[in-house]
Amino acid sequence: MNSKNLEIFVKTININDYIILNKEKLLPDWQQVPKTIIFLFFRCQHSLNGNNLKSEEIEKERLLLEFYTLGKKFYYHSQNQKILSEVICPKTGFPIYSNKGKEIFITQQLVKRYLPSFKVKTKECGLFHPLWGQAVYPCIILSGAELTINKSIISAIT
Numbered sequence: 001m002n003s004k005n006l007e008i009f010v011k012t013i014n015i016n017d018y019i020i021l022n023k024e025k026l027l028p029d030w031q032q033v034p035k036t037i038i039f040l041f042f043r044c045q046h047s048l049n050g051n052n053l054k055s056e057e058i059e060k061e062r063l064l065l066e067f068y069t070l071g072k073k074f075y076y077h078s079q080n081q082k083i084l085s086e087v088i089c090p091k092t093g094f095p096i097y098s099n100k101g102k103e104i105f106i107t108q109q110l111v112k113r114y115l116p117s118f119k120v121k122t123k124e125c126g127l128f129h130p131l132w133g134q135a136v137y138p139c140i141i142l143s144g145a146e147l148t149i150n151k152s153i154i155s156a157i158t
Contacts, residue, residue: 005043006158007129010150011114013037019110019142022103027142029098032084034142036150038074039111042066044135048126063137064090071096073157074141081153084144090137107138 013019013034019026020033027034042063048056071087075097078085087096093104108120108127119128129136143150 007039007041007043008154008158009039009041009115010147010154011037011039012147013142017113019105024101025103026101026105027086027095027098028101030084030086030144032144034084034086034144036143036145036147037110037114038141038143038150038154039115040067040070040139040141041129041132042137042139043129043132044137046135048137049134050126060137067137067139068096070157071139071141074153077153077157078143078145081145081149083149083153086142088140088142090139105140107140110140111138 013036019037023030023033044059044063046052046055046059048060050056067090068087075085075087086098088094088105088107089096090107093106094100111118111127112120117130120126121128126134127136127138128134
C-alpha cells in the first residue's frame with residue numbers, strides 16, 4: 001500500500017527471526033509470537049542526511065506525530081477485533097503499549113532484513129528509500145494477525 005507521502009509494507013515474520021527468538025526480551029508481555037511486521041515509511045519534506053540538524057529534528061517530530069496518530073488507530077482497531085498488536089517507538093525502539101523489554105527494536109536492521117531494496121547507511125542509522133533517498137522516516141508495528149487481516153485494518157484507517 002502506498003500514497004504520495006506514505007508507503008506501507010506488511011510482511012510475515014520468519015519463524016527463525018530475531019523477533020521470534022528474542023520475544024521475551026523485546027515484548028515480555030506477549031504470550032503469543034507476532035505473525036506480521038508492518039513497515040510504514042513517511043516521506044520527508046527534505047533529506048535526513050545531517051546537513052541541517054535543526055530542520056531535520058523538526059521534520060522528524062512532525063512525522064513522529066503522524067506515526068503516533070496512525071499507530072494509535074491501528075492499535076485500537078486491532079484491540080476491537082481482539083488482535084494483539086504493538087506500535088514501536090521510532091525514537092527509542094521500545095514498545096509503546098506494552099512493557100519495555102531488555103532489548104530494543106532496531107528499525108533499520110529490520111528494514112534491511114525484510115525489504116532488501118532499501119539500503120542502510122554503513123556505520124550509521126540512516127536509511128535509503130529506493131525512490132525517496134534519505135527523505136524517509138521509517139516506523140514499525142507488530143501484529144499477532146495474518147497478512148490479510150492487517151491489510152484490512154490498514155485500509156480502514158488510511
